[in-house]
Amino acid sequence: MSLLIDDVGELVTNDHTLGDGPLGVICDAALVVDAGRVLWAGPRRSVPEGAATERYDAAGRCVIPGFVDSHGHLVFAGDRAAEFAARMSGRPYAAGGIRTTVAATRAADDAALDAGVVRLAAESLRSGTTTFETKSGYGLTTADEARSLRVAGRHTDEVTFLGAHVVPPEYAGRPDDYVDLLCGEMLDACAPLARWVDVFCDRGAFDGDQARAVLQAGMARGLAPRVHANQLQHGPGIQLAVELGAASADHVTHVSGADIDALASGTTVATLLPAAEFSTRAVYPDARALLDAGVTVALAADCNPGSSYTTSLPFCIAVAVREMGMTPSEAVWSATAGGARALRRTDVGRLSPGARADVVLLDAPSHVHLAYRPGVPLVSRVWRGGDLAWSAQ
Numbered sequence: 224m225s226l227l228i229d230d231v232g233e234l235v236t237n238d239h240t241l242g243d244g245p246l247g248v249i250c251d252a253a254l255v256v257d258a259g260r261v262l263w264a265g266p267r268r269s270v271p272e273g274a275a276t277e278r279y280d281a282a283g284r285c286v287i288p289g290f291v292d293s294h295g296h297l298v299f300a301g302d303r304a305a306e307f308a309a310r311m312s313g314r315p316y317a318a319g320g321i322r323t324t325v326a327a328t329r330a331a332d333d334a335a336l337d338a339g340v341v342r343l344a345a346e347s348l349r350s351g352t353t354t355f356e357t358k359s360g361y362g363l364t365t366a367d368e369a370r371s372l373r374v375a376g377r378h379t380d381e382v383t384f385l386g387a388h389v390v391p392p393e394y395a396g397r398p399d400d401y402v403d404l405l406c407g408e409m410l411d412a413c414a415p416l417a418r419w420v421d422v423f424c425d426r427g428a429f430d431g432d433q434a435r436a437v438l439q440a441g442m443a444r445g446l447a448p449r450v451h452a453n454q455l456q457h458g459p460g461i462q463l464a465v466e467l468g469a470a471s472a473d474h475v476t477h478v479s480g481a482d483i484d485a486l487a488s489g490t491t492v493a494t495l496l497p498a499a500e501f502s503t504r505a506v507y508p509d510a511r512a513l514l515d516a517g518v519t520v521a522l523a524a525d526c527n528p529g530s531s532y533t534t535s536l537p538f539c540i541a542v543a544v545r546e547m548g549m550t551p552s553e554a555v556w557s558a559t560a561g562g563a564r565a566l567r568r569t570d571v572g573r574l575s576p577g578a579r580a581d582v583v584l585l586d587a588p589s590h591v592h593l594a595y596r597p598g599v600p601l602v603s604r605v606w607r608g609g610d611l612a613w614s615a616q
Contacts, residue, residue, distance in 0.1 A: 225257040227275035232283035237560040238575035256580040259609040289353025289581030290536040291562030291572045294523035297343045297357040298371045301327030303529045320529045321389045328361035336374045347534035351602040353581035354571045360385030365409045372416035383419035387437045406440035414444035423451040424460035431459035453477045465489040471565040476508045486518040492565040496525035497542040498533045511548030521561035541597035551594045580609035
């Protein structure tokens with residue numbers, strides 16, 4: 224079946240050769256989908272004759288690529304609502320709260336963990352996310368990390384080993400012993416189940432030398448690196464990510480001029496997670512400084528039960544525009560094409576010929592409304608791989 228999505232008031236292609244600006248915007252547009260891919264995109268007046276067997280009338284509304292959420296922690300049990308309430312009453316955020324979720328996740332059975340991912344993936348789809356990454360990191364034993372990765376792999380191809388999330392309680396005071404476990408037995412069991420290796424390189428987690436050891440051990444087993452970098456304080460995470468050619472340095476909250484220069488001169492994407500700062504009342508990253516220096520920026524939801532319990536990239540776009548100095552167009556690009564760059568994907572994050580037909584119809588005339596109307600559920604329909612995956616009607 225081929226589908227013509229017709230009478231699109233504004234089509235965001237993320238292909239500057241097809242339309243205006245970095246978003247490749249085409250007004251009064253149409254899109255042709257065939258065999259799960261974008262076959263054609265352009266002005267309505269130029270739709271190839273006989274290009275589609277079915278037609279959907281967008282009624283002048285905006286169409287954008289599906290969001291690509293490149294940072295998530297969806298495999299967990301329990302919640303930390305009490306911690307959030309305490310934080311909103313003045314207690315500062317600390318990474319040690321992760322251990323609360325570790326205990327709950329270890330105690331949960333596979334069915335409960337699966338159900339949690341299904342629920343959160345469906346929630347993210349309703350807000351327009353068609354590609355998502357998720358990590359382990361709430362097991363922190365060889366068996367529990369492998370189990371988490373198996374659960375994740377049933378729901379997405381973008382699976383990340385994050386055994387180096389924090390040092391678990393049984394290794395308190397012995398972080399180097401835990402790093403030895405990570406670099407040996409745990410990675411031997413987990414590497415075949417993942418695409419990526421990640422480390423939380425920050426206060427309360429792992430230092431630069433420990434992070435380097437884990438990342439290099441993962442890379443030796445064929446995993447590509449990503450880094451939780453500089454969320455809680457300035458540290459070596461960003462420089463390490465660039466040095467090792469990591470696909471992404473995530474959080475990037477506390478940066479120096481040298482960090483920005485390193486990101487601008489390398490291939491590592493700066494993935495910003497504004498919902499984490501929103502939820503922890505922390506300082507926001509300076510997206511404007513990164514963008515002005517030529518750094519590639521992605522936006523992701525960082526869904527997790529402790530510091531960012533949201534799956535909504537529209538919410539993240541609104542916060543990034545309001546608090547981080549991004550324009551609406553920059554934020555939408557970063558949540559679509561930027562996320563694809565952070566996952567080193569070329570098939571998603573765009574609506575140009577050859578791309579996977581991940582299409583989001585907004586109940587709005589322009590992508591600007593994602594920031595202009597914060598909190599309003601503007602996603603009306605979602606096609607994933609050309610198939611209707613969700614509809615508000």
